[in-house]
Amino acid sequence: MKIFVNELENYVDKEITFSGFVDAVRDKKWVMFVILRDSTGKVQMTLEKSEESNSSMLELMKNTTVESTIRVTGKVVSNEAVKLGGLEIIPTNIEVTSEAEALPFDFNNLDGVNIDTRMDYRWLDMRNPRNTLIRQVESCLTEGMREYLYKNHFTEIHSPKLIGTASESGSEVFEVKYFDREAYLAQSPQFYKQMALAGGLDRVFEVGPVFRAENSNTNRHATEFTGFDLEFAHIDSYEDVMSLEEDLLIAGLSKVKDVYGEKIKEVFGCEVIVPKKPFPRIKLGDLYKELHDRYNFEIPTEDIGDMNAEAEKLTFKLAQELYQSEFMFVVDYAATKRPFYHMRDKDGKLQGYDLIWRGVEITSGAQREHRYEELVKNAKEKGLTKDVEFYLQFFKYGCPPHGGFGIGLDRMTMLLLGLSGIKETQFLFRGPNRLNP
Ligand code: ATP
Numbered sequence: 281m282k283i284f285v286n287e288l289e290n291y292v293d294k295e296i297t298f299s300g301f302v303d304a305v306r307d308k309k310w311v312m313f314v315i316l317r318d319s320t321g322k323v324q325m326t327l328e329k330s331e332e333s334n335s336s337m338l339e340l341m342k343n344t345t346v347e348s349t350i351r352v353t354g355k356v357v358s359n360e361a362v363k364l365g366g367l368e369i370i371p372t373n374i375e376v377t378s379e380a381e382a383l384p385f386d387f388n389n390l391d392g393v394n395i396d397t398r399m400d401y402r403w404l405d406m407r408n409p410r411n412t413l414i415r416q417v418e419s420c421l422t423e424g425m426r427e428y429l430y431k432n433h434f435t436e437i438h439s440p441k442l443i444g445t446a447s448e449s450g451s452e453v454f455e456v457k458y459f460d461r462e463a464y465l466a467q468s469p470q471f472y473k474q475m476a477l478a479g480g481l482d483r484v485f486e487v488g489p490v491f492r493a494e495n496s497n498t499n500r501h502a503t504e505f506t507g508f509d510l511e512f513a514h515i516d517s518y519e520d521v522m523s524l525e526e527d528l529l530i531a532g533l534s535k536v537k538d539v540y541g542e543k544i545k546e547v548f549g550c551e552v553i554v555p556k557k558p559f560p561r562i563k564l565g566d567l568y569k570e571l572h573d574r575y576n577f578e579i580p581t582e583d584i585g586d587m588n589a590e591a592e593k594l595t596f597k598l599a600q601e602l603y604q605s606e607f608m609f610v611v612d613y614a615a616t617k618r619p620f621y622h623m624r625d626k627d628g629k630l631q632g633y634d635l636i637w638r639g640v641e642i643t644s645g646a647q648r649e650h651r652y653e654e655l656v657k658n659a660k661e662k663g664l665t666k667d668v669e670f671y672l673q674f675f676k677y678g679c680p681p682h683g684g685f686g687i688g689l690d691r692m693t694m695l696l697l698g699l700s701g702i703k704e705t706q707f708l709f710r711g712p713n714r715l716n717p
């Protein structure tokens with residue numbers, strides 16, 4: 281099995297085989313330094329020119345292009361003079377495992393490289409340590425949140441993304457040809473999370489692709505993104521849902537801070553702030569008033585009962601000013617602006633929320649309507665009948681009160697690292713004008 285750069289210190293004075301990319305070759309008068317790289321860091325390989333036995337390896341490395349991959353057998357030696365971790369590899373054999381052509385751009389210096397060129401060659405773009413770190417941080421965040429859920433009786437599920445009806449809320453769905461009929465790509469795992477609860481699993485979550493046929497070119501919308509979705513049963517109100525989300529985010533962000541906090545500061549210049557419970561909550565009406573009084577903001581008529589991008593931005597400002605918090609729960613949205621499966625109380629008030637972090641919505645959550653008759657009524661009100669017929673059946677044979685939420689994982693990573701857009705955040709961006717690579 282491969283030994284990683286960050287494990288080499290365990291092999292000092294031992295004979296090992298190391299594989300990685302050729303990051304740089306420094307051909308000096310008396311010695312050749314070859315910098316090798318893997319996903320965990322860089323290490324120096326040293327070839328003394330005075331050593332007769334090195335001649336064929338020196339010749340080989342002279343003709344090996346940077347970004348080729350090699351397999352080196354040799355000894356790990358401790359050497360304080362080596363800036364890269366105080367270690368070097370003294371090789372006895374080198375094998376080139378893949379040769380690299382001249383690169384289309386220097387991925388170590390992406391200033392001035394067009395973002396679309398970067399996307400076209402994403403696998404090269406990703407070799408930039410900053411971009412490697414984005415993937416590692418997102419993985420770590422997911423790990424932290426997963427760990428929390430596993431410890432708290434959640435079961436991970438995988439629901440289908442090919443679906444038979446264009447269901448749910450207003451979001452646009454993609455149609456796909458499915459043999460001699462039409463199918464659709466799931467715009468959220470919502471219905472299936474709830475079905476799993478009706479199936480007797482008390483707590484479920486899913487980390488998976490979500491498709492939205494939105495022709496929007498903002499810095500935070502993609503046509504395919506990763507949803508971190510969960511749903512859990514036997515709750516008393518949507519307060520329970522918000523409370524669980526607080527714990528989940530604290531767990532995820534604590535993990536990122538522990539593992540990558542220093543590195544993030546160094547590379548992205550930003551602090552990972554682990555929030556404290558409870559996050560502030562504000563009613564939409566009070567929020568409008570605050571935003572008006574403090575920042576002279578007026579919600580446009582078409583957005584009344586909801587938020588827009590500007591309101592989200594200002595909500596962050598307000599959360600910082602009033603509560604020194606980066607997070608803010610906004611509650612009391614208009615039922616007309618929310619999906620039919622969000623519960624309303626006896627006065628028709630919506631039992632759901634959005635969570636705003638650093639000026640952007642990262643989550644919608646709610647207590648769901650689990651009472652069959654109410655659900656049918658709400659669906660009818662929204663003009664949804666045939667398409668949700670199958671879903672309504674889940675609630676006919678006993679289904680516990682429940683709630684849940686969906687976090688946009690890509691958006692969260694973008695905000696966590698202070699990145700300029702979802703395009704550079706996602707592993708492979710999907711937008712109205714991009715389907716490749
Ligand atoms: P928005 O109002 O920002 O378009 P939404 O209300 O459509 O979002 P939901 O359907 O509630 O979002 O989805 C849950 C979460 O998924 C959102 O809070 C957000 O973090 C993320 N999300 C939604 N749409 C997108 C998208 N097109 N690209 C990336 N993430 C998204």
